[in-house]
Amino acid sequence: MLTTITIVAFSPTGGTRQAAVFLAKGLAQHIQEVDLTLPEAHPLNFTKEDLVLFAGPVYGGRIPACMTDKLKKIRGNQTPAIIAAVYGNRAYEDALLELNDVVSEQGFKPLAAAALLAEHSIIHKLAEHRPDAWDQACLADFSNRILEKWETGQREIISVIPGSRPYKAWKSSPNVPVVSDACRRCGLCAQKCPVQAISKNSPSDTDPEKCIQCMRCISICPAHARSLPEQVLAVLGEHLQSFAGLRKENELYL
Template sequence: MSIYEISFSPTGGTKKVADFLANELSRDITNVDLSNGKEDFHRFSLTKEDVAIVAVPSYSGRVPSTAAERISKIQGNGAKAIIVCVYGNRAYEDTLVELQDLVQQAGFSVVSAVAAIAEHSIAHRYATNRPDEKDYEQLKGFADKIGDKLKRNDFTTPAIPGNRPYRKAGEAGVVPKPTKACTRCGLCVVRCPVGAIDPSNPAKVNKKACISCMRCVSVCPHQARKVNRLLLAVVNMMLKKACTERKACELYL
């Protein structure tokens, strides 16, 4: 079985989950990086014999708008989709049901859904080092069940939690800034999924374009981009109650 792994993963947590599931199901994997703003997503056209893992992080309980726009350009043509949302141990709310609607509108047929946990991309104290061994054990069991369902030619769509209309999308707001350690190497400029960083001066960020994905922070070789400490403290405080208790991965089959 060949797999298309279609993922939006600015800081790598979502891709860890997608990679694991894809490798459990197949060794024939085609990667489609939704984080690559230079990619022409119209060129990806699947067939009804194909299977796709479509994975996104949950941003305030919704699919990131950038990922949604890029998914809509891919032609599903009846391919089977395993949809995955990854969140930082708070809640994923309407992310999965919105992702279901997006991939179905793009021509995919949803056969299963997974919600998984990865280290929070802003407040790293929550879900630190996840997915961990326990998560991967759970995900392996999920992959086995999904694989069995596909082998049985059972392409039914499971009931997936969430609300329509979706919850109101949150605003970005958390915009990382360079510190004195910045060497202007330009890696953050190249890797920004939405081109929000000025190529001539990495200290300048288009706040309206920035989606607070934290990729610039994660890819900087000098750890020279940071979130304002006071703002980070506020984020940590706001998330404390919801994020302290460990959440488990979930499968919808």
């Protein structure tokens, strides 16, 4: 076991963080966390002696652009890293490769990579309740394999990471959450929105230009007043129907 690992994660509804914690627990006694989901920027520097686990959710086969922007404020100095793209049972496409490229550009040396499953934050029946006990066991085993590699002094990913360049084009959606009468205007959604898309004075106003549909405001609203429009959910549910009945497994690269 290593002494300390730092998780740097963007996790609007918690699935990405949960998967990262399962992996990190098998690697080090102490876990430090840098939460890129908070609206503030995080200029940070790491050294050769650190180990950093970068974890991001997959949106449309990519890493969210706002996460990439925040990663560009973090510098490594040949710092060993592990990368994880966490997706909701459809596909991760170019996200893991993109995460690899961004952190490498910032001075990190990825030595292991993983495409992990977590409950789909919009269509919850996909990968429902994951990561689960089986995922946890798989990640514990993967941690051991990473530690074995670490002890031999190898510091590079051997396998090819799936994905292609140029990355898949990101298609934005104009659909923002709708707000019901249950809203108490407490402002928590505006405070926690990673991209500051929600008006602090009028929380029912969400800027469609800024909103990334990350579902954070919906998942944290204490009054359950926010949701995606029913029609949007119906279309998306239909589109993703074929991924609901199957169980994809974590893909691990060393």
